Amino acid sequence: MKKGRRVVIAGVAIAFALVAGVGANFYVSEADKRAQKNEDLVEAFVAGSDIPKGTTGQQAVGSGLIVKEQVRRANRPETALPDTSSIATQVASTDIPKGQYILTSGFVDQSKAAPGLADLSSGMQAISIAIDDVRGVAGFVQPGDRVNILHYSKLRTPPNAAADANTAQAQTSFLAQNIRVMAVGHQAVNSVPSTTAPGAAAPAATSSGLLTLEVNATDAEKIVMASQGTIYLSLVPKGFKPEIVAPVVDVVNLGFARVPPTDLIG
8 A cells, every 4th residue: 555655646746747847848938939029029210100201300200200119120121210319400301101111211411302393282383494693683582482573575666667765665574473482403492491490590592593483384384485585583572462563565475465464463
């Protein structure tokens, strides 16, 4: 009996040992899995919503367009942005769709941002004109400004007509009003800082002989034809409303003769 009892006790002990061993092994295995899982998760910045080209890093972070997420280490690109502070004054170099990783190349200095006209209004067209500083408000026109376009032209007279001091030989008129300047040279609206830091100097005027304007189809035709003569710009304030101006008396080469003043306003 004693021998049988010892055999039973030994069997129970062995069983307990096996159970304990299996439990310990399971615990260690699960701990390893949890550790491995935690080790594989890292932080990464992603686009919480679509980020338009030209958006500053500060705007994107402040408005929740850039969010921090836990992602698998294997999925995070090597060029993933490590810190949003480095892009505060930079701008998105291209449109960044929702869910995409924010890369170090996704934001660039504003001086290196590629010019673009992505914000061209529906139904409008972009057209460029060449103009010097004298006729272009001394180079003070900046992207985003509003301008009026004036045109100077000589009146067409019969070749054999006698000189008449009472007959005008030239005409100046408003061609279009309240036209938005989309770019000056290769500097577009979305590459211009929206604010100036306190105490910082205001941006210097950009002197360039090339201006890109946002116009409708009719004004585009007028500008192309008027460019064969002489064009002047006048800079107008924000909120400017087109004014009723005197009609063109006789500018045959632009086709404005006897057109009511309201039809001359762009």
